[in-house]
Amino acid sequence: MPSxxxxxxxxxxxxxxxxxxxxxxxxxxxxxxxxMRARISTGMHMNVTDLQALRYVIAAEAxxxxxxxxxxxxxxxxxxxxxxxxxxxxxxxxHLTREPHPTDRRSLVVxxxxxxxxxxxxxxxxxxxxxxxxxxxxxxxxxxxVEEFLRAMAAHLDTEGDVPPLRPLTEPAATNGRxxxxxx
Numbered sequence: 001m002p003s004x005x006x007x008x009x010x011x012x013x014x015x016x017x018x019x020x021x022x023x024x025x026x027x028x029x030x031x032x033x034x035x036m037r038a039r040i041s042t043g044m045h046m047n048v049t050d051l052q053a054l055r056y057v058i059a060a061e062a063x064x065x066x067x068x069x070x071x072x073x074x075x076x077x078x079x080x081x082x083x084x085x086x087x088x089x090x091x092x093x094x095h096l097t098r099e100p101h102p103t104d105r106r107s108l109v110v111x112x113x114x115x116x117x118x119x120x121x122x123x124x125x126x127x128x129x130x131x132x133x134x135x136x137x138x139x140x141x142x143x144x145x146v147e148e149f150l151r152a153m154a155a156h157l158d159t160e161g162d163v164p165p166l167r168p169l170t171e172p173a174a175t176n177g178r179x180x181x182x183x184x
Contacts, residue, residue, distance in 0.1 A: 026153060036127075043125060046093075049076060053086055054095055057112045058120065065102065066109040095119070 012020045031044055041051040056075050060067040073083040087110065090096040095116040101107035 005067055022149075040111065040123065044119070049078065050086060050090060052076060053090065054116060057096060057110050058117065062110060065112075068101070068107060069098075072110060117158065 012023060015023075037048055037051065038132075041048045044051065046054075053076060055074055056072060057067040069080070069083050069087060072087075073080050076083070076086075078086070087096060089100065091098065094113055097111050097113060098108045099111055101109050134141075
């Protein structure tokens with residue numbers, strides 16, 4: 001992993017060091033979160049998408065909403081065919097069931113089983129408790145600012161993604177007065 005000063009100077013060359021520090025801390029958190037999700041899904045013998053699906057269904061239930069196969073496909077950015085395969089896997093493993101939709105008899109809802117809830121709690125409760133301890137260590141007067149920073153950053157990242165593809169090299173590029181082959 002590149003050092004903070006090196007990556008900071010690359011990504012944020014003209015910004016206040018305190019701002020760079022916050023952005024680097026956020027970047028480090030995002031990488032740690034991705035790595036943790038990969039480790040947990042591996043430990044649960046699931047792929048990351050299956051774990052994301054399970055989380056989506058459990059979160060929908062906690063919010064009093066129904067999870068549908070279409071909603072799951074949209075959330076995961078996968079095709080309906082891939083969603084069917086995912087639901088087949090998680091149904092076979094005893095983590096999800098498909099049930100009739102309560103108001104639309106043409107549709108199905110996806111429900112997490114008691115087994116899924118137990119497994120998720122068993123594996124993640126300790127981690128979530130430690131995360132809450134870390135959050136409680138933030139001074140109470142700073143918490144609204146931290147929350148607003150994270151929400152604003154998430155809202156911004158939700159709008160990103162329409163960038164042009166990288167272009168292939170068509171001519172040797174000069175770097176610091178040298179040709180692409182390192183000769184000057």
